[in-house]
Amino acid sequence: MTLRRRIFLIFSVSSLVPFLSIFIISNYTIDQIFDNKIKSGINSNLRQVELSLGNSISNLNHVSQQLAYGNNIVKQIDEVLFQTMDPYTRLHTRDQLKNELNMVTFTNPNVGLTFYYIQNENKIQFENFPVEDNLALDSLPLLSSYYDITYFGPHESLSRSDDGIVLSALRKVGLPDRDNVYVYIETGFSLTQDILDNNEYGGDLTHLILDGNGRIAYSEVPETFKSGAQFPQFSMDEGSGLHEGYYWFKQTSNQNWSVVSVISKTNYNKEKDQWMVKIFFIALIFIALTILLAWLLWQMVYKPLNLFNSEIKFMSQNRMRPQHKLTKIPEFDYLLRQFSEMKKQIWNLFEEVELKEKKRIDLEVEKLLYQINPHFLMNTLDTVHWLAVINGQKEIDRLVKSLNKLLYYNLGKLGQVSTIEEEIDALKQYLVLQQIRYDFEFDVRIDVDKNVLKQPVPRFILQPLVENSLYHGLSDDGYIEVSVVLDKVIRISIHDNGAGMTEETIQEILNNRTVEHKKVGMGIGMNYVKRMLEASYENKASLEIKSEIGKGTSIFLTLPISKEKT
Incomplete structure (x- = not known):
């Protein structure tokens, strides 16, 4: 792991672990606080709604008792509806009854529509507001029922002048010998809606009202809790739960009907989620600050390290x-x-080392030059001697001319730069001498790219390579091919079809610095070429030998192009 990663990791861990610990504890604490707060608020509001609805139903019960059991009112109803009397007396009695009914409803402002209902005749009497034409009391949502009174859950008012939500009660009137007369009472205008809309909690609450058997008598969330359906997980006890994405909280009244507050999961968690978003953004700011501080710390270390790295690289x-x-x-x-x-x-x-190494290389190269030249000179002079004995002046003159040219080139000043053209010319002179010496026409094929003739190269690198091919089993029908081309670098290849060499012999020729060889010049020239390339080109030039026994040897020399002009 790099130093930068370690700094970021250590700094991040040391900074984030305490923060994450505090974040987790805070999240748990906030979750508990909000859960308690929300549940407490909803239950408090639910009790208030249940209490208000209970009071409204109690008030309906109280008023209905006055209208169903009051001695004077019951007597007047019986006389007006069922007794025989003269028209004047009947009209007078009816007016007195209406006054008493108005007095009851006036002294109870939370009472709305009121009328008497004769069941077997489906007839309405003494209504205080106009009633809808299609009266169907049987379709009203039943909330609870006792021996002489029935309570209906929230429903639209039966009055034509009011379409609000009301609670209602239907009580049997205590007439002697008659059980088909009922008094119907509704809560006052908007009273029930105001109770259901009461929301001290502050969230988006809706309500359900259940009868004593858990059937939904009224629903403000009909898509999930349908009116007339059975409420899930119903019991008579107070409680709460989660159903299809809604939290619900239930409060049961003394009359066994229940009020249920319902809130969607999204709204339930809304305030908590807002706090979590704030904490999340604070966490992001803290993490960004941590990363910034880690970066500044890294910069304090990185810049000096980068300077050290740069210094070492340049060096x-x-x-x-x-x-x-x-x-x-x-x-x-x-x-x-x-x-x-x-x-x-x-x-x-x-x-100091470079200077000493340069002097050592120069001395070794010079030593190799002086090792090569005496051998060659002695052999050539020996040939001249025998030619002078056997042949005439012409052949000797030719031999001496080639010898002079070759000696002049080979004995040039140490380190002096030559060209490919001069190297080729010296090679040709060398071949003339060898042909005269051995009285044999060597088949040497030379192919040189004209563009490479003027390229500068170290002196005396081509002749030792050809000499190596001559001395390694070149037969009567053998040949030597010399190729020099220019291809971004100078490529020199020398190939013969002689006896070939083993890998061991190749390594000995390239690496042996001694002169203990059976054949004159063998190994000395090749070693010279290798050392001269190292001295002149360092590692930019290459010398490679490939050979196969019985098939021949190939030497490949690759030289970089020099900008130096001769």
Whole structure:
């Protein structure tokens, strides 16, 4: 793991763990507080609604008792509806009855529509407001029923002048010998709706009203809790629960009917979610601040480390660099100054080593040159001697000319740069001497790209490679191919179809620095070429030998193109 990742990880963990612990504890605490607050608010509001509805029903019970059992009112109803009397007396009695009925409803402002209902005749009498034409008391939502009174849950008023939601009661009138007369009473205008709309909790509450058997008599959420359906998880006890995305809370009255407050899960958690969003944004700000501080801490460490890295990289590339910038951090600045002093000492050591190495390479190359030239010179002079004995002046003159040219080129100043053209010409002179020496026409095929002739190369690198092919089993029908092409680099290839060499022999030729060989010049020239390439091109040039016993040898030489002009 990198230093940056470790800094970010350690700093993040040390900062976030306490915060996350506080966040989890706060979240749990807030959740409990809001749960208690919400449940307490809803239950408090529910009790208030249940109490108000209970009072309204009690008031209906009280008024209905006056209208159904009052001695004077019951007597007048019996006389007007069922007794025989003269028209004047009947009209007078009816007026007195209406006055008494008006007095009862006037002294009870929470009472709305009131009328008497003769069941077998489906007839309405003494209504205080106009009643709808299609009267159907049997369709009203039953809330509870006792021996002489029936209560109906919230429903639309039967009055034509009011379409609000009301509670109502139907009580049998205590007439002697008659059981088909009832008094119907509704709560006052908007009273029931105001009770149901009462919301001290403040959330989006809706209500259900259940009868004593758990049937839904009234529903403000008909898509989930349908009127007339059985309420889920019903019991007579107070309670709460969750059904199809709605939380519900139930309060049961003394008359066994129940009020249920219903709130959607979304609204139930709305205030809590708002707090959680605030906490989440605070957490994001805290995390961003933590990351920013970790980044600043990393920058304090990264910039000095980057300076060290840059210094080391420049030093490894042998490149000079101006005086480093200070980091304004004393500890790192001290290390940078120490590193700068160390770098100066290393540069001095590099210069000393390079100078010594250059001198050593020059001496070794020069030594190799002087090892090669005497061997060649002695062999050639020996050939001249025998030619002078056997042949005439013409052949000797030809031999001496080639020898002079070749010696002049080969004995040139150490380190002097040559060209491909000069190397090819020296190679041809060398082949002339060898052909005269061995009295044999060597089949040497030379193919040189004209574009490469003027390219500068180290002196005396081509002849030792061809000499190696001549000395390694070139037969009478053998040949040597020399190719020089220019392809972004100078590619020189020398191929023969001679006896070939083993890998062990190849390695010996390339790496053996001694001159203990059976054949003259063998190994000395190849080693010279290898060392000269190292001295001139460092690692930019390559020398490769491929050989197969019985099939021949191929030498590949790759040289970089030099910008130096000769």
